[in-house]
Amino acid sequence: MDIFDIIGPVMIGPSSSHTAGAVRIGRVATEILGEPVRTARIGLCGSFAQTYRGHGTDKALVAGILGFAPDDARIRDSLTLARQAGLDFSFETRSLAGAHPNTAILELWGKSGASCQVQGASVGGGNILISRINEMETCVTGQRDTLIVLHRDVPGMIAAVTGRVADSGVNIGNFRLSRPHKGAEAVMTIETDGAVAPALLDELRAVPGILRIVPIPANNTN
Amino acid sequence: MLDYTSIHELAVQAAAKGMTIGQLALADQAAQTETAPDILVRRMRRNLEVMQAAARDGAAKDLRSTSGLTGGDAWKMREYLARGGALCGPVGARAIAIALAVAEYNAAMGRIVAAPTAGSCGILPGAVLALLEQGLADEDAAVDGLFCAGAIGMVIANQASIAGAEGGCQAECGSASAMAAAALVQMRGGSPAMAEQAAAIAIKNQLGLVCDPVAGLVEVPCIKRNAGGVTNALTAADMALAGIVSVIPVDEVVGAMREVGESLPCALRETAQGGLAATPTGQRIRERLFGKQN
Numbered sequence: 001m002d003i004f005d006i007i008g009p010v011m012i013g014p015s016s017s018h019t020a021g022a023v024r025i026g027r028v029a030t031e032i033l034g035e036p037v038r039t040a041r042i043g044l045c046g047s048f049a050q051t052y053r054g055h056g057t058d059k060a061l062v063a064g065i066l067g068f069a070p071d072d073a074r075i076r077d078s079l080t081l082a083r084q085a086g087l088d089f090s091f092e093t094r095s096l097a098g099a100h101p102n103t104a105i106l107e108l109w110g111k112s113g114a115s116c117q118v119q120g121a122s123v124g125g126g127n128i129l130i131s132r133i134n135e136m137e138t139c140v141t142g143q144r145d146t147l148i149v150l151h152r153d154v155p156g157m158i159a160a161v162t163g164r165v166a167d168s169g170v171n172i173g174n175f176r177l178s179r180p181h182k183g184a185e186a187v188m189t190i191e192t193d194g195a196v197a198p199a200l201l202d203e204l205r206a207v208p209g210i211l212r213i214v215p216i217p218a219n220n221t222n
Numbered sequence: 223m224l225d226y227t228s229i230h231e232l233a234v235q236a237a238a239k240g241m242t243i244g245q246l247a248l249a250d251q252a253a254q255t256e257t258a259p260d261i262l263v264r265r266m267r268r269n270l271e272v273m274q275a276a277a278r279d280g281a282a283k284d285l286r287s288t289s290g291l292t293g294g295d296a297w298k299m300r301e302y303l304a305r306g307g308a309l310c311g312p313v314g315a316r317a318i319a320i321a322l323a324v325a326e327y328n329a330a331m332g333r334i335v336a337a338p339t340a341g342s343c344g345i346l347p348g349a350v351l352a353l354l355e356q357g358l359a360d361e362d363a364a365v366d367g368l369f370c371a372g373a374i375g376m377v378i379a380n381q382a383s384i385a386g387a388e389g390g391c392q393a394e395c396g397s398a399s400a401m402a403a404a405a406l407v408q409m410r411g412g413s414p415a416m417a418e419q420a421a422a423i424a425i426k427n428q429l430g431l432v433c434d435p436v437a438g439l440v441e442v443p444c445i446k447r448n449a450g451g452v453t454n455a456l457t458a459a460d461m462a463l464a465g466i467v468s469v470i471p472v473d474e475v476v477g478a479m480r481e482v483g484e485s486l487p488c489a490l491r492e493t494a495q496g497g498l499a500a501t502p503t504g505q506r507i508r509e510r511l512f513g514k515q516n
Contacts, residue, residue, distance in 0.1 A: 001226075003251050004265065006338045006375035006384070006401075007346070007368050010272050013328030014288070014440040016340050047438065054289035054439045054511055056331050076331040124385060125339075 009126060010071045017102055018048070018055035021122025023075065024142065024219070025104055026064020028130055029118035031214050032148060035110035037065050040089040046101030048122075049093035058091055061104060065089070070126060100129070127219065136178040136187045140216060144173060145195045148214040149188040149204070153179045160207050161188060168200045185211065224250045226376040229404075229421055229472045233414035242408050243417055244369035247376075251369075266365050269335045273347035276334050277320045280327025287329035289511055292441045296323035313356050314456055318449045321348030325448040329441045338375045338384040341440045342398035344448035346371055349402035349455050350409070359409040367405035374401045374421050381473070382480035386433035387492040389483025391447060396428035396479065399451040399458070406459035420455075420462035422472035427454050429475075430482050432490035434497025437508040443498055 011020040030037055042061055044052050052058050056075070063078035066085065074081060082089060096103060100121035109115045119132035130140035133148065140146055147165075151157050158177065165172060171193040179186035196215060204213050224232070224247070236246040252259040279285075281300050286293035299319040302308060308315035325344035328334045337346040350367050353359040359367070375384065378397045383389035403420035412420075428451070436442040468475065489496030498504050 001376060001379060002255055003247060003262075003369065003372035003376065004269075006379065007266065007269055007372040008335055008337075010269065010333060010335050011340065012331050013334050013340050013343070014331065016336055019331070020340075050512055051438045054291075054437060056288045059288075059331070071333055073333050124387070126336075 011126065012060075012071060012073065012075045015055050016126040017122045017124050018051065018057045019060045019075070020070040020126035021102070021124075021128050022048070022057045022060035022104065023064040023068060023070040024126065024128045025118075025120035025122060025130070026061040026106065027067060028064075028128070028140070028142065028216055029106040029108060029116070029120065030065050030067065031216065032118055032133060032212070033108045033110050033114060033116045034212050034214065035112055035114055037087060037108050038111045039109040040065055040087065041107040042089065042091050043094040043105035043107075044091060045094050045096045045099050045103040045105070048102050048104055052091070061106070062087070062089055065106075065108070133187055134185060135180055136185070138178060138187060138189050139176060140189050142216050142219045144191045144193075145218045146216040147188075147190040147192065147196060148216060149190065150211040150214075151186055151188065152209045152211065153183050153186040154209050157186070157209055158188065161204060161210075162190070164200060164203060164207075165190065165192065165196065168197060170194060170196055170200075223254055226373065226380050229374060229377050229418050229476065232373055232377065233418040236414040242366055242370060243373055243404065243414050244366035244408060247369045247373035248366075263365060266368050267361075270350070270361070270364055270368060272333060272335050273324065273351060276324045276327045276332055277347055277351055278323075280323030280325075280330070280332060281319065285326055285330050287326070287439075287441055288331055289329075289437070289439055289441065291436075291439065291507065291511075292329050292445055293326050295445070296320075296326050310453065313352050313358070314453060316355060317348040317352035317452045317456060320351050321345055321448040321452040322445060324348065325445040329439070329445065337371070338379065338397055338401070339386070339394045341386060341444050342394040342448060342451065344445070345395060345398035345451040345455065346402045346405065348448065348452035349406050353406065353409055363409045367409045370408045370417060371401035371405040374404045378476055378479070381476045383483055389479065390486045390491055391431040391433040392425070392428050392479055393483055394433070395444075395447045395451040396425055396431055399428055399455045400424040402452060402455035403458040403462070406455060407462050410459070410463055412459075412463050416462045416465075418472050419467050420458045422468035422470065422475045423461055423466070424455055424458035425475050425479055426468065426470065427458065429479060432486060432497045433492040434490055434499045435492065435494055436499050436504040437511050438494040438499070442504075442507070
């Protein structure tokens with residue numbers, strides 16, 4: 001915690017968990033998709049489902065999908081802006097056993113046809129937890145610089161990625177791998193001490209078997 | 223390096239170095255985050271500017287919250303203030319108007335500075351900007367006041383809580399009020415020891431305040447509690463500047479706040495199941511906004 005966690009962040013109200021955190025979930029989900037969103041189906045659970053209209057959680061999630069930051073004054077008008085931009089979005093309330101009360105499930109389809117499904121929770125103070133990507137369990141908090149690596153489950157992938165990160169002089173603070181079953185798609189989440197250089201991201205993207213590299217910057221912007 | 227576990231310790235160290243608590247915290251944060259002090263000052267000044275813009279835009283006559291429940295009270299307060307004769311005096315009434323404006327702007331999806339939270343975001347600007355606008359402090363003193371408030375808030379966050387879901391409204395509006403009270407004392411030239419006393423008194427007067435938002439929204443009673451919080455901060459600051467001392471030492475008061483928060487029933491910690499949220503009118507509002515099933 002530093003002093004700007006107390007006098008800050010600068011954000012669009014009314015609620016750090018129902019608004020600011022929701023923007024971040026929308027944003028991270030779109031970064032995982034890796035291209036502009038054409039269609040978004042958004043499921044809302046728990047407190048999100050009950051109060052999303054009053055808290056503007058719907059506007060916040062759509063704003064995040066449009067790439068807005070949590071302090072962007074356009075969040076208030078995001079639903080109109082999204083329609084103007086040709087984004088097709090819908091909301092439904094869902095119940096999900098055992099999920100955090102502020103959970104959203106985003107199914108996104110991109111303009112070139114890519115799709116992804118991301119489950120995220122707003123866990124307080126604008127902090128988030130991405131708990132599922134494409135049915136694979138993850139634990140992305142965005143508290144530290146994080147690399148999400150979607151890849152094919154073939155031998156040598158972990159070494160190929162972590163070796164290149166190590167060679168660039170970046171220390172790995174936490175590593176997690178998840179795969180639904182052998183030989184399919186898998187996801188690595190790698191927390192690093194400091195951001196990974198763009199050149200390394202390009203190098204990783206060129207590694208055979210890598211499907212997508214998504215850098216999530218640490219949530220210390222204010 | 224400071225560990226922000228004792229408000230008394232902050233005041234002692236500041237006094238020993240001939241600094242304000244704000245200056246002490248700035249120097250420490252610069253060292254801890256390896257950032258030049260002027261960069262941190264610039265960042266805090268930007269926060270002050272966001273507060274000023276929110277105080278201005280939140281006082282619009284036709285402002286309404288997303289739910290339609292609230293808005294327009296800051297404008298009423300300002301009109302009343304302009305007519306003269308406000309019972310709290312020009313500084314107090316101005317502080318109330320600003321606190322309402324910023325809190326209403328938050329409910330209307332305006333841009334605010336969480337201080338320490340979005341729900342309590344009107345209290346610190348209410349205090350600091352009222353002094354600025356009344357010519358009782360300059361902008362450098364205001365920024366220094368925000369650093370002081372931040373340092374107090376860090377101790378409360380470490381030793382108790384600043385989340386309504388954990389500690390009730392005392393943790394949000396109570397913390398903000400203590401932060402504002404210390405900042406006010408410092409901005410008026412009071413000693414670090416006086417700022418410490420102001421924080422203690424402000425928390426004591428809000429101890430036990432429950433978090434009971436109607437329909438779960440950050441509006442009723444949150445917005446008016448921001449006005450109450452800033453008035454409490456002015457009261458505590460004036461007492462401290464007069465030399466009045468809290469009988470219970472500040473760090474023990476923070477400890478009591480944690481204990482009280484932990485013993486609050488769940489219904490009174492931001493679940494919208496007790497207090498004002500559970501009143502017949504509170505329940506009717508909830509049903510009107512979100513339907514009956516919940």
